[in-house]
Amino acid sequence: MKVGISTACFYPSVNTEDTLKIIKDIGFDLCEVFLEAECETDFDFCMNLKNKADNLGIEIYSVHGFSAAFEPYLFDKYRRRKLEMEKRFRAMCSAAQIFNAKCYVFHGLRKTNEKIDYEEISENMDYLCSISEEYGIKIAWENVAWCRTSDPSFINEVSRNMKNDVYYTLDIKQAVRSGKNPVEYLNVYNNKLINVHINDAGYGNSCLLPGKGQMDLKGIIQHVSSINEDIPLIIELYRENYDTYDDLKKAKKYIEGLEEK
Template structure:
């Protein structure tokens, strides 16, 4: 397991293509790339990112899309809208595969009314998504997100029980606490299908902090993850207002290294 960094930590101050070298310069050898606009899903842009990451010797662990623009509508009751959104989904799968990522960090459905959406439709959509991901040599990694259906433990268990093709998971610590759920409860469901890990800290005042700046019991979480024979990395993902200098990020990386 390596400590990696998400390019999201520089949003919106640093362009995605410039974040690749910066992550490497900060001493990280792996990263999650957050694609911040549909333009960044396109083949020419991905070729540019691939050239940069290879020049830096940086491994791309995972990709994350500008998800709010299309992922919720993959589950829309209107079939034509679902079909159109699949075009973006497949572009992100292809982008991730081209970058050498092992997985696509996926938010999915928002919390909210589901009057026109049945469980059968949800299962059908996930069967389609996981199939498309597999066809593009990338794994769909459902993230627990506090403002999405994936914050619900029963929802995640239902997906796991009913997906026809392999479904994987991303654990995000801050999103677990925002949902009022102990991260270990998510790990009990994700189990050996955990493939990606977003690591961050929090306390009673702030819901997202750099690891080491809050009171999360990382020892318990890492012990549980290791017991699952987890083979992935720990990707630091915070917001640009959670640090004042790049030295803060490097200090947090050093703090985490004692757990891995």
């Protein structure tokens, strides 16, 4: 079992590049980098971040972006805007390539009342997958409550109509916010699952430290391991969901302990 952590856990109080030392100090050597601003996709910034991670002995497994600002427009019918957003998408893929990351965590379309054109969406996803492949990066499509991917049947239908391979990130808190059991997504993702955002939930809160809620995390971990035991479990919380950095260290130990029980 590999347990990592997202730099998003320290947003907005710590700059992305400054999270790596904290991550190492609390016992992690695997992380997901969340690029919080467009300037963080610049070549020099990414090279400096990569060098810092290498010097600390941290593997950057996945990359996330400030998706709401551009990803929905990758499906836009206004071509000029769509092409502008493609530049941002390519910048994210390029950053992931510099980091030698395995995947880019993708949100995609917002959930709206607009009629779904599965063929058009599938064609767009095929195109985006072909772009990510240019950079040697897999798209890890994530279930998100405010996106179309909140619906497992939508994910299944789009994927069924695609020609290229698309992969997936399971996000537990987003599943809870969508009113779904995380297993519903796992049953769709199957062997295309390559990333997991792990947290606990319960007592009226969709995002808690692992071990502080009511989720069957052991069952979820066992399901994930049955797909591929090398899929990392990335702790992704919001800053208000924990008190001290030591809480994150304890969360890692809790998750690792679930495998032993």
